[in-house]
Amino acid sequence: MAADPKFLSYVDEHQADYIKRLSKAVSIASVSGNLRWASFQVKPVAIKNLSLTTDIHIHSYVKDVEAMGDFLMEQLANLGVTAEKRQIGTHILEGKEVDLPPVIIGQIGNDPKKKTLLIYGHYDVQPALKEDGWLYPPFELTPDPSGSGRLYGRGSTDDKGPVMGWLNVLEAHKNLGLELPVNLKMCFEGMEENGSTNLDKFIESEKDKFFAGADCMCISDNYWLDTKTPCLTYGLRGINYYEIKISGPDRDLHSGVFGGTVHEPMTDLISIMSKLVTPAGEILIPGIKELIAPVTNDERAKFEAIHFEMSDIHAAVGGDVTLSEDTVTTLMGRMRNPSLSLHGIEGAFSAPGSKTVIPCSVKGKFSIRLVPNLTIKSVTDYVVKFVQDEFAKLGSKNKVDVYLTHGGEPWIADPNHYSYRAAHKATESVYGQAPDYTREGGSIPVTLDFANILGLNVLLLPVGRGDDGAHSTNEKIDTDNYIRGTKLLGTYMYELAATKE
Ligand SMILES: [Zn+2]
Incomplete structure (x- = not known):
């Protein structure tokens, strides 16, 4: 089932509002890795252009993560989501016991005839200082003045862009008076960049409560392999x-x-x-x-279909030093x-x-x-x-x-599950091309926690491109990825509703 065309045109007409929403989110410096700031005392915190003591740095970052949680709560409430903040314990920062950032859970729709999709995102970010080499202040979303469409800012792609993408989808449906094709449950955490402390315990404790009834799960917190080809990610190395x-x-x-x-x-x-x-x-x-595990024919075919040139990896490592000159061998070396x-x-x-x-x-x-x-x-x-x-x-x-x-542990999902088939169709309809099926060479521990504890098929559906620079200086998201990403998430819901199990 294609997405409602009114939804798609609403997204096109509201690009400016959507960028404003992301801009507001990026302006809240929700750095959760403050422990690292405190213990190594790298550099003074630049966000307020004041010379603050270490104690105040901790305090201000903790408050910013809280403020980002509040912003999200307010947005969700305005969009008709029943949301709750959950405290998940404390941790020690510079010898002081402080609350962990809350997990925010929300639900919209509870129709037993519809599928229930669980989504995850995180509202905390990596640290960023202008003097680390940022072109623009990291906590001000800044469009590339050359007109490339790049939007620079910490968290723009990891993970505020995708999280705002879901909010954009909800806003469009609310304002158009359209019913959502699935029930949505959401879980947003504020400690992903700092080890997701206690999230596993939270999932375990809510397994038969909040998370009960979820049919499948979608996480948008990784990236395309290159800058041109959308992908679905179905495995992670441990x-x-x-x-x-x-x-x-x-x-x-x-x-x-x-x-x-x-x-x-x-x-x-x-x-x-x-x-x-x-x-x-x-x-x-x-x-x-x-x-x-032996490589199946289906798996090999998926690797052979990935859009990837040896020059991509030569550029990424800064030299021609690969173990093989064959693309499939190289991809399997990294992912399989x-x-x-x-x-x-x-x-x-x-x-x-x-x-x-x-x-x-x-x-x-x-x-x-x-x-x-x-x-x-x-x-x-x-x-x-x-x-x-x-x-x-x-x-x-x-x-x-x-x-x-x-x-x-390593993780692998069934890439032929109906959730993947739905995302495949959604990608074709939004991007006009079939997605690559990729795996990540690294790990995303929350994926494993959700998959193992809840026993759900998890789809990793990236929004940003391979060169977005999550965690590094000059992190960006392309406007096109943000806007088409919003359409992709929305269209995926429609396809999910229509795809047979
Ligand atoms: Zn992330």
């Missing part, structure tokens, strides 16, 4: 992060005095780390390769296969100069990106055994310890 600690003498030693007389922890560590992965990217830990990266060595001498120290204890850090059917536990069992076996072969008198510091 991650296991490890440390290998090797300790020997109880103090750092001088190589002129002790070199040639002791087992050196760094030598042991380098030897082990060199055995984890080949320079061609092949993981050498036995057992892991065998766990990877596990990878092992060596990150660093704690305790190693790393300053400029030529110090002749023998570090007494070092920690090697590496991580493995997980894909189906690798689990946190199965991979960890193989890693621990491998490292211990390899260490034993060294015949060293040092001690080794290897452990997981954090883990996140």
